[in-house]
Amino acid sequence: MNRFSLVAAFAFVSASSALAQGALSTEGLGYPAGGISARAEGAGSGVADFDALSLTSPAAIAGVGSAAIYFQYSPEFRRVTTPGGHANTTTARFPVVLGVLPMGQSWTLGLSSSTFLDRSLETSLQRKEVIGADTDTVMVTERNNVLGAINDIRLALAWSGGPAFRIGVGGHIFAGSNRIRLSQLYPDSSKYISNAQIGRISYAGLAASVGLEYHPSRAIGFALAARKGGDLRAESGDTAIGSGRLPDHYSGSITFEGLPGTVISARLAHDSWSSLSTLSSSGLQAFDGWDGGLGIEASGPRLLQRIITVRAGARFRTLPFGQPNATASQVCTPAGFCTDVQFQSGSAKVSERSFAAGLGIPLTRDRAALDVSFQRATRDAGTDVKERGFILSFGLRVSP
Amino acid sequence: MKLSSILPRLAISAALFVSISSCSENLDSSGACDVLCPSIGGSVQTVTIDAVVLDTTVQSLSGLGTEPALLLANRGDSLDTRVVIRFDSLPAKFVPKNDTSQDIKSVDSAYILLRLDTLDIKGADVVTIEAYDVDTTANDTSTADVLALFRPDRFISSQTYARSQLTDSLKYYIDNATVLSKLQNGQHLRVGLRATGTSSSQLVFFSVEGGQSPVMFFRATPDTATAPLTVTPFSKTPANESIVAQHLSDYTIIAKGPPEAPPSVLSVGGLPPRRIYVHFDIPSKIIDSSTVVRATLLLNQIPNNSLDPRDTIRVVPQVVLAGPAVTDPSKAAQIIANISADTLKITAGHGGNVDVELANAFNLWRTQKPDTLPRAIVLKSAVEGTSPIEMRFSSSEDISALRPRLRISYTTRVPLGLP
Numbered sequence: 001m002n003r004f005s006l007v008a009a010f011a012f013v014s015a016s017s018a019l020a021q022g023a024l025s026t027e028g029l030g031y032p033a034g035g036i037s038a039r040a041e042g043a044g045s046g047v048a049d050f051d052a053l054s055l056t057s058p059a060a061i062a063g064v065g066s067a068a069i070y071f072q073y074s075p076e077f078r079r080v081t082t083p084g085g086h087a088n089t090t091t092a093r094f095p096v097v098l099g100v101l102p103m104g105q106s107w108t109l110g111l112s113s114s115t116f117l118d119r120s121l122e123t124s125l126q127r128k129e130v131i132g133a134d135t136d137t138v139m140v141t142e143r144n145n146v147l148g149a150i151n152d153i154r155l156a157l158a159w160s161g162g163p164a165f166r167i168g169v170g171g172h173i174f175a176g177s178n179r180i181r182l183s184q185l186y187p188d189s190s191k192y193i194s195n196a197q198i199g200r201i202s203y204a205g206l207a208a209s210v211g212l213e214y215h216p217s218r219a220i221g222f223a224l225a226a227r228k229g230g231d232l233r234a235e236s237g238d239t240a241i242g243s244g245r246l247p248d249h250y251s252g253s254i255t256f257e258g259l260p261g262t263v264i265s266a267r268l269a270h271d272s273w274s275s276l277s278t279l280s281s282s283g284l285q286a287f288d289g290w291d292g293g294l295g296i297e298a299s300g301p302r303l304l305q306r307i308i309t310v311r312a313g314a315r316f317r318t319l320p321f322g323q324p325n326a327t328a329s330q331v332c333t334p335a336g337f338c339t340d341v342q343f344q345s346g347s348a349k350v351s352e353r354s355f356a357a358g359l360g361i362p363l364t365r366d367r368a369a370l371d372v373s374f375q376r377a378t379r380d381a382g383t384d385v386k387e388r389g390f391i392l393s394f395g396l397r398v399s400p
Numbered sequence: 401m402k403l404s405s406i407l408p409r410l411a412i413s414a415a416l417f418v419s420i421s422s423c424s425e426n427l428d429s430s431g432a433c434d435v436l437c438p439s440i441g442g443s444v445q446t447v448t449i450d451a452v453v454l455d456t457t458v459q460s461l462s463g464l465g466t467e468p469a470l471l472l473a474n475r476g477d478s479l480d481t482r483v484v485i486r487f488d489s490l491p492a493k494f495v496p497k498n499d500t501s502q503d504i505k506s507v508d509s510a511y512i513l514l515r516l517d518t519l520d521i522k523g524a525d526v527v528t529i530e531a532y533d534v535d536t537t538a539n540d541t542s543t544a545d546v547l548a549l550f551r552p553d554r555f556i557s558s559q560t561y562a563r564s565q566l567t568d569s570l571k572y573y574i575d576n577a578t579v580l581s582k583l584q585n586g587q588h589l590r591v592g593l594r595a596t597g598t599s600s601s602q603l604v605f606f607s608v609e610g611g612q613s614p615v616m617f618f619r620a621t622p623d624t625a626t627a628p629l630t631v632t633p634f635s636k637t638p639a640n641e642s643i644v645a646q647h648l649s650d651y652t653i654i655a656k657g658p659p660e661a662p663p664s665v666l667s668v669g670g671l672p673p674r675r676i677y678v679h680f681d682i683p684s685k686i687i688d689s690s691t692v693v694r695a696t697l698l699l700n701q702i703p704n705n706s707l708d709p710r711d712t713i714r715v716v717p718q719v720v721l722a723g724p725a726v727t728d729p730s731k732a733a734q735i736i737a738n739i740s741a742d743t744l745k746i747t748a749g750h751g752g753n754v755d756v757e758l759a760n761a762f763n764l765w766r767t768q769k770p771d772t773l774p775r776a777i778v779l780k781s782a783v784e785g786t787s788p789i790e791m792r793f794s795s796s797e798d799i800s801a802l803r804p805r806l807r808i809s810y811t812t813r814v815p816l817g818l819p
Contacts, residue, residue, distance in 0.1 A: 021436070
């Protein structure tokens, strides 16, 4: 660079974009609910790859013990804060449904459905529009409502060669839909015609997964899991409107049970979310991301003749879809000559940190169990938009 | 460690409460929309096109007596209208109190109760209303024949009212002997009312169609203990056409109407009432491939100062429902439907631009092809037949700048789907 020149570069982040959808966590194709059970959520997801009720590793179902069905309800209470205001929302999710059936001493079959990407959002925006004569302005209310999700339906088979080793494979069908309603509402029905457009996108894709668990001793265990994604197609009616590749997923976990009545676990996973970037009509940017969790689970107080399990944990992960932004830069000389401002659009990664706690309550002589977890998640993209979520999860396992 | 039994109950109650309260979703993130919700809908484009292929003034053919009010006007050379009320069925008997039915041998205190629209009274001075016997064996729907009956030998009675006496229930006393003669001879009592006086006057009475018909009262006996008899308007002619006969039970006839607009000018309202018929040719790409959010017919109003130029009249746009088989605009202009609860309020003396909103017509046209439902509208007065005021507009025969045009604001449909 010429020594007489001066680089005056600047950047700004403008959160507005045609892609933004009212919250950091619902950008793009939606929020990844994660497919982990209330038990694993309470322990910061560290125990997920060892947990038969979580869907991250097909090997884990071999540890279920007896036939079980599991159902989970996870409402999220979210607050999004921007410089101009805030929004409080409640999203009801049913992220995991699972049935597990041991077949003999070694084999276990599991059928499950989990929420892969939840795209539930509603925004309402008012804007001034000139309609008709040049002086005729009217406030238009633009309401955007999207409901639906992509779900991961998994059929898993696991083999257990004893308490030390388990291995499992899973076949996944990713299916779901988004129902979209865009309404433009005008205040005076005698002058203006309010209108609504309704659309529906269907998704379909396949993936396969494998997982293994190894417990070299009673005190320590290791787990590895991987999922290989196939194509994910999006259709509107009979028309293909886009395709991408389901993200590959890898995870490794470790547990330590050296302290009596206590399980300490840690997990690190990687998701190749960027393979979904092509599934976009507007240059949506998805980011590969790490998902790390650490948690502890311990036998707690006795309650009504039952031993309560208490859990706590923390989790950090990168959400797949960034917050759209734009940057601008300009180079100027000391004499004041500047280049044109260069605009560049992009996205800012959204990270999520969460702290969790939970309880495990055995019911009806251990034929059923209720897991309750509470997560406090904060999400930000390095901008002035902040998001905070409280996620409650209630998981009920019943062994018929 | 053993917890008391209160704690688990509290925990379970709290969990249940939270579960139930979160069952109803609230996804609305509008509060964060200053940053996170940019506009998704397409921008609005506005075009102004010469879409009028036919515009013409047609007569309102709804028929004599269909108007919801009766106009009695005496405005010198500008306007002269009369009111006819038919009492073709008069009672011949009555029942005195505590007695049996008897023939009517006397008539006392006969009057017609007229429901006057006091908001539409014109003329500050006294008004005299004369009544004539307009029963005839000639063509009883011929304006000329009926008007010819307003002559001295048909005179029944006269009553003069000061301005302060013009209340919403106006009693018009009629000659008792005439009523008695008609009922005893089994004749029709058809009363023609005419306003006279030294100054202009204009009164509007509600009609049978308006829901408050004139009613005649009289006593058949001087004994006030016996209730007076009431007679409502009724027409026996034309025979076998009950609907037409019902309309003719009371109606307005125009002895002299205000001057009509020139043929090259579009006019709405007036007496006899007229409507404007406008047929459009709208590019199908606008209706079929985009979303129309506003449509406005741009008219140039020509001042008409002949009668009440400062009075406001409501003009109602209507969509024509007549199919292509109805090629006569005057007939098509009768097969219409309302498209808006709103009306256009204009004064006859006003000149310049007038915007007629047609958004709701486009809502209908979007669902029907032009070969099923022509893109045509009608402009009619909300007080059609009861107000002499006429609004005038430039037609497509006028110079380019003054012709009717159509301004359409529309958006292209936004592809919904992937983010």
